[in-house]
Amino acid sequence: MFPYPSAHEPPITQTKALLLALLCAVWAGTGLVGHDPWKPDDAHSFWLVNHILQNGDWLVPAIAGEPNMDKPPLFYMTAAAFAKLFHPVLAPHDGARLASGFYTMLTLLFTGLTGRELFGSGRGWAAAIILIGCLGMLVTAHQLVTDLALLTGCAMMLYGYALVRRRPALAGVLLGAGTGIGFMAKGFIAPVLFLLISAALLLFRNWRERPFLVSLAVAVLCALPWLTIWPALLYQRSPQLFAEWAWTLNIGRWFGYARGGDYDEPFYYIKILPWFAWPALPLAAWAVWQARKKVLREPEFQLPLVSFAVMLLTLSLVPNIKDIFALPMLLPLALLAAAALSTLRRGAANALDWFGIMTFGLLAIVMWWGWAGLLLDNHAKITQWLKEYQPGFEPQVNTVSFWVAVAASVLWLVLVWRVGRSMRRAVINWAAGVTLLWVLTMTIWLPWLDSGKSYRSMVASLKQALPSQYQCIAGGRLDNDQRAMLLYFGDISGVGKDLGRRSHQRQA
Numbered sequence: 068m069f070p071y072p073s074a075h076e077p078p079i080t081q082t083k084a085l086l087l088a089l090l091c092a093v094w095a096g097t098g099l100v101g102h103d104p105w106k107p108d109d110a111h112s113f114w115l116v117n118h119i120l121q122n123g124d125w126l127v128p129a130i131a132g133e134p135n136m137d138k139p140p141l142f143y144m145t146a147a148a149f150a151k152l153f154h155p156v157l158a159p160h161d162g163a164r165l166a167s168g169f170y171t172m173l174t175l176l177f178t179g180l181t182g183r184e185l186f187g188s189g190r191g192w193a194a195a196i197i198l199i200g201c202l203g204m205l206v207t208a209h210q211l212v213t214d215l216a217l218l219t220g221c222a223m224m225l226y227g228y229a230l231v232r233r234r235p236a237l238a239g240v241l242l243g244a245g246t247g248i249g250f251m252a253k254g255f256i257a258p259v260l261f262l263l264i265s266a267a268l269l270l271f272r273n274w275r276e277r278p279f280l281v282s283l284a285v286a287v288l289c290a291l292p293w294l295t296i297w298p299a300l301l302y303q304r305s306p307q308l309f310a311e312w313a314w315t316l317n318i319g320r321w322f323g324y325a326r327g328g329d330y331d332e333p334f335y336y337i338k339i340l341p342w343f344a345w346p347a348l349p350l351a352a353w354a355v356w357q358a359r360k361k362v363l364r365e366p367e368f369q370l371p372l373v374s375f376a377v378m379l380l381t382l383s384l385v386p387n388i389k390d391i392f393a394l395p396m397l398l399p400l401a402l403l404a405a406a407a408l409s410t411l412r413r414g415a416a417n418a419l420d421w422f423g424i425m426t427f428g429l430l431a432i433v434m435w436w437g438w439a440g441l442l443l444d445n446h447a448k449i450t451q452w453l454k455e456y457q458p459g460f461e462p463q464v465n466t467v468s469f470w471v472a473v474a475a476s477v478l479w480l481v482l483v484w485r486v487g488r489s490m491r492r493a494v495i496n497w498a499a500g501v502t503l504l505w506v507l508t509m510t511i512w513l514p515w516l517d518s519g520k521s522y523r524s525m526v527a528s529l530k531q532a533l534p535s536q537y538q539c540i541a542g543g544r545l546d547n548d549q550r551a552m553l554l555y556f557g558d559i560s561g562v563g564k565d566l567g568r569r570s571h572q573r574q575a
Contacts, residue, residue: 079189087192094199094502095171098209098509100161103521110552112211116163119147126300127308136312139297141251142213163211170215171208177222178398182405184229185367193491194405200498201397203343205505213252214391220249220257221395228370235278239285247293254317263377273366324386335388336379344397346497350404357410371399420493424483427500438511460518468510475506522552
């Protein structure tokens with residue numbers, strides 16, 4: 068759409084592209100299977116998925132029979148489809164978590180396409196690699212959370228905006244689909260972002276042209292089915308649940324929060340972005356600084372800057388503030404950071420490169436040393452701390468996990484040694500280092516993490532303490548997530564919020 072001059076760099080050959088795609092796939096796929104639903108997000112989302120699997124009811128999200136109307140069901144439906152598709156090869160929670168990888172890979176795809184469309188050949192891979200290197204993406208991208216579907220919708224929207232001049236009709240389809248996917252994932256936040264970003268772009272002369280208006284019209288038409296079908300069906304099922312979703316938990320809550328004027332932490336995301344968006348944020352800031360004299364005149368910079376500003380302002384003024392809600396802001400920052408590679412000083416690139424290599428190399432050594440200390444029980448302080456943090460954990464060597472971790476460590480060393488000199492080297496090595504740590508975490512450290520973040524051991528302990536026959540369990544202090552995990556891991560279905568809820572008879 069808007070060609071941007073690039074620095075003289077070695078072209079990305081087909082072999083290099085395949086290796087970068089493999090890096091993205093390893094980063095996105097590692098950790099999706101092989102562990103229980105973790106507290107709190109995995110457990111919460113999985114039982115909403117399990118409700119669809121057990122009852123076939125995709126219209127009303129529910130946990131342990133209790134309607135949970137906070138969000139529409141698109142992500143849970145996708146996760147249920149993956150769980151069914153891979154049953155019985157994978158456990159239901161593992162199969163469901165593949166939906167997270169599915170949406171994450173789509174996000175990387177559309178981010179790369181947007182980077183290439185805005186800044187030219189080679190910038191697409193840079194944008195995707197920078198995104199997987201962002202620290203805020205690492206854990207969240209592998210959890211069973213609806214925010215990943217919202218992120219995909221936002222990435223589609225940005226690609227749609229980028230295509231406006233070259234292919235306005237397709238741009239409108241992507242804008243509408245992205246808005247709809249975001250709506251069906253998280254509710255009204257995606258349509259609000261679409262309206263505000265579109266209105267803000269119209270302030271610039273470059274965007275007040277017929278192709279953009281055509282794209283907006285097509286986008287509205289394409290978004291309507293997404294925005295109306297599920298709400299209409301929900302209203303037919305239960306006007307009360309519709310009102311709870313639309314007003315109590317969403318629109319009314321927003322209006323009440325806005326009228327109150329007592330905003331929780333309006334500067335929260337500004338405070339966390341330096342680490343959450345590292346290394347995209349400093350690279351994006353450099354790109355804006357280098358293009359400061361033309362940044363407000365050129366559409367390729369207007370789009371990510373306007374998108375970031377709208378997302379930051381809107382998300383900072385909503386009733387609920389969490390780290391995970393900042394994910395959409397990483398998309399425009401990654402795009403701007405990709406543009407920075409054209410003008411980044413060699414000294415700065417080398418500094419980032421060596422900082423990443425030394426940091427991830429040292430952390431990898433610490434992770435291997437800590438794992439060996441647990442295995443050998445060497446009585447070091449870190450070993451004692453790890454044992455106290457997860458009491459009762461008995462370390463064992465899983466042969467497959469061990470050799471995967473060894474292979475990842477060796478391949479990282481080879482990659483660091485063999486990556487050719489270019490301005491892309493720093494971000495590739497950074498992303499590779501992040502991937503290495505994640506692979507080590509999800510292989511040799513996975514049993515230790517699973518023992519503390521899963522409900523399985525708690526439920527097993529509870530079952531041992533229960534009599535062979537019982538009439539009820541007092542559930543007054545249990546939330547829906549805990550009730551759901553008792554049912555999933557222990558088949559304990561007589562747990563309710565009220566004392567005296569009857570349970571089925573347990574067999575001796």
